[in-house]
Amino acid sequence: MSTDASTARNAGAWRGADLGTRTVAYDERDAILYALAVGARADELDLVFEERLRVLPTFALTLAQWAPDELGDRGAFDPTTALHGSQQLNVLASLPPRGEVTMTASVGEVWDKGSAAVLEVVVRSDYFVATWSLFAPGAGGFGGDRGPGKPAARPGAPTMTGRFETTPNQAALYRLTGDLHPIHIDPAAASRIGQPRPILHGLCTLGAAVLDVARLIGAHPADLRSLDGRFATAIFPGDDAELRVFGEGREVTFEMVRDGKPVIANGAAGFDESERRQ
Numbered sequence: 291m292s293t294d295a296s297t298a299r300n301a302g303a304w305r306g307a308d309l310g311t312r313t314v315a316y317d318e319r320d321a322i323l324y325a326l327a328v329g330a331r332a333d334e335l336d337l338v339f340e341e342r343l344r345v346l347p348t349f350a351l352t353l354a355q356w357a358p359d360e361l362g363d364r365g366a367f368d369p370t371t372a373l374h375g376s377q378q379l380n381v382l383a384s385l386p387p388r389g390e391v392t393m394t395a396s397v398g399e400v401w402d403k404g405s406a407a408v409l410e411v412v413v414r415s416d417y418f419v420a421t422w423s424l425f426a427p428g429a430g431g432f433g434g435d436r437g438p439g440k441p442a443a444r445p446g447a448p449t450m451t452g453r454f455e456t457t458p459n460q461a462a463l464y465r466l467t468g469d470l471h472p473i474h475i476d477p478a479a480a481s482r483i484g485q486p487r488p489i490l491h492g493l494c495t496l497g498a499a500v501l502d503v504a505r506l507i508g509a510h511p512a513d514l515r516s517l518d519g520r521f522a523t524a525i526f527p528g529d530d531a532e533l534r535v536f537g538e539g540r541e542v543t544f545e546m547v548r549d550g551k552p553v554i555a556n557g558a559a560g561f562d563e564s565e566r567r568q
């Protein structure tokens with residue numbers, strides 16, 4: 291697709307656009323840094339010790355970060371105001387402790403929410419299929435389909451609850467895994483999107499949530515096979531929240547709530563069975 295002024299103004303024209311193919315290499319150090327950044331503990335040796343490393347499946351999302359960045363760079367939305375709205379991940383195979391992953395990316399649906407557009411970026415590889423939903427204020431109103439509305443609130447009481455905790459340095463650490471967007475580190479950039487200080491990366495929150503969900507239900511986080519979550523309210527490094535898990539077994543739904551507001555809404559995570567680590 292060309293990036294002339296008319297397509298840049300019409301977010302809907304990006305539907306189906308090819309974002310190209312890239313091969314990204316990584317090693318044990320990258321995977322361990324990622325695990326630490328999403329809150330792995332020093333005694334979770336499978337996640338932090340290269341001699342017995344199991345790579346967290348959500349690490350794949352850092353390898354694929356080039357794809358949503360590419361769409362912003364091409365002018366489909368304003369990267370200084372867009373927010374990560376939601377994320378899906380389907381795991382096809384476990385990532386080895388080191389290697390390279392070839393990914394192809396394209397634009398999925400583009401929804402017209404009036405004052406905003408929601409653009410989907412789909413990344414495919416032999417290891418995973420992942421979909422980003424990017425909420426782009428000011429990019430709607432192009433006469434497109436509104437798409438699905440807000441999912442219904444979850445009825446009933448949670449099966450399990452836990453405390454979700456972040457650290458004040460978490461966004462500063464997480465950005466070293468590849469997402470250098472300034473709203474996560476620079477107070478001036480955060481202020482331009484109406485936030486009082488830098489906000490935590492949505493994918494850091496979601497990656498950390500997977501660890502906590504796995505701890506609560508007794509699954510190994512590297513056995514994650516499917517993941518979904520909507521970023522409903524921004525969260526700041528150092529914030530904590532209540533994690534609510536619904537259901538039993540290895541396929542659960544979850545939400546994360548802070549001050550009565552959902553931080554992650556409509557979360558869902560599925561894990562394979564394996565022996566719980568130490």
Ligand SMILES: C/C=C/C(=O)SCCNC(=O)CCNC(=O)[C@H](O)C(C)(C)COP(=O)(O)OP(=O)(O)OC[C@H]1O[C@@H](n2cnc3c(N)ncnc32)[C@H](O)[C@@H]1OP(=O)(O)O
Pocket residue numbers: 372373374375376403408423425436437438439440441471489490491492493520521522523524525
């Ligand atoms: C580059 C950045 C990377 C990051 O990591 S940013 C950090 C992680 N993300 C966040 O912290 C975002 C937190 N979420 C929010 O702040 C808000 O939540 C939003 C700004 C995304 C939206 O809030 P609002 O402007 O109040 O809009 P609405 O009234 O909730 O929704 C308007 C329409 O947009 C749809 N929508 C809202 N969020 C999403 C989403 N995440 N994915 C898909 N659609 C979404 C709704 O359904 C609705 O549409 P319908 O009127 O048709 O019902």
